[in-house]
Amino acid sequence: MGYGMATNIKGPAIFLAQFMGDSAPFNSLPSITKWAAGLGYKGVQIPSWDGRVFDLKMAGESKTYCDEIAGICREAGVAITELSTHLQGQLIAVHPAYDEAFDAFAPAAVHGNPAARTAWATEQMIYAARASGHLGLKVSVSFTGALSWPFTYPWPQRPGTLISESFKELARRWKPILDVYDSEGVDVGFEIHPGEDVFDGATFEMFLETLGNHPRCAINYDPSHFVLQHLDYLAFIDIYHSRIKAFHVKDAELNTDGRQGVYSGFQPWVNRAGRFRSLGDGQVDFGSIFSKLAGHGYDSWAVLEWECCLKDSSVGAAEGAPFIAKHIIPVTAKAFDDFAGGAVDHEQVKRMLGLSRKV
Secondary structure, three states, X not given: OOOOOOOOOEEEEEEOHHHOOOOOOOOXXXXXXXXXXXXXXXXXXXXXXXXXXXXXXXXXXXXXXXXXXXXXXXXXXXXXXXXXXXXXXXXXXXXXXXXXXXXXXXXXXXXXXXXXXXXXXXXXXXXXXXXXXXXXXXXXXXXXXXXXXXXXXXXXXXXXOHHHHHHHHXXXXXXXXXXXXXXXXXXXXEEOOEOEOOXXXXXXXXXXXXXXXXXXXXXXEOOHXXXXXXXXXXXXXXXXXXXXXXXXXXXXXXXOOOOOOOOHHHOOHHHOOEEEEOOOOOOOOHHHHHHXXXXXXXXXXXXXXXXXXXXXXXXXXXXXXXXXXXXXXXOOOOOOOHHHOOOOOHHHHHHHOOOOOOO
């Protein structure tokens, strides 16, 4: 299984994206960080695209600005866990079928111009690398984008090189971006997510291989997306733990029946067989997840990403901090059976193995 030295996971923390709004306390960094701290959160993951809390271009160009941002968070009682670039990362690669829909993630000046939109997204990612460096962060979280997602199901039969070509192009676009992150000492934790070309372990391996095993290509682990695919999210940790650098704590459930399976029949979220839930309301075994991550040496943040088709967000946020805190394992510095041990006696070891006898 490959367990190493157990470590303490940091948290609880909260991803601010789903809570941003135009009314207080959700419309500015000072007020929303105080709100988060008041609920018991120790860290915040910042949506880098939301100008109400963060100016990404300024952050990429000015350490002074980043020091001010960090100071606001510190004064509120929270640390910055990571910068999120999910929306910008999505735009690094967009299949034409999604051009119009994903234009909404970009400025109006690049709408209808895929090449300009990709160039804008690339610049944004580089700003985020510099900003992460200015903030002293070791990880950022993002999406890979997608060129081959529309061809996920192999009917009609795909041309033989379609997938390999799409991953080569995806790597071509990401390699220079990851090199900038490398120069800043920052990993990019890609969220393994349906809708991206990297949506499970097999596709992550394809991406990583095409990138030449780039040292900054990492994983933002989110078990909810694996529940909806009926993928073993605990075995995933055992396989990929060395690349897991960030952790979204999000719950989900998959209730298949005679009418719906994992594709969920184009139904709205509340009627889907697979749907996201608030922490503790779904099917994710968080006790085992936190144990595996701690046992494999994961020592970064546990960040609530709240998405639920039923529960109000204010309730989900209030319940999230104590739920995460309860699952974080204070790792012991000694073994439970140390009382029965003693000093190492090498001659005794040889005798116990029968190595002292002449053969």
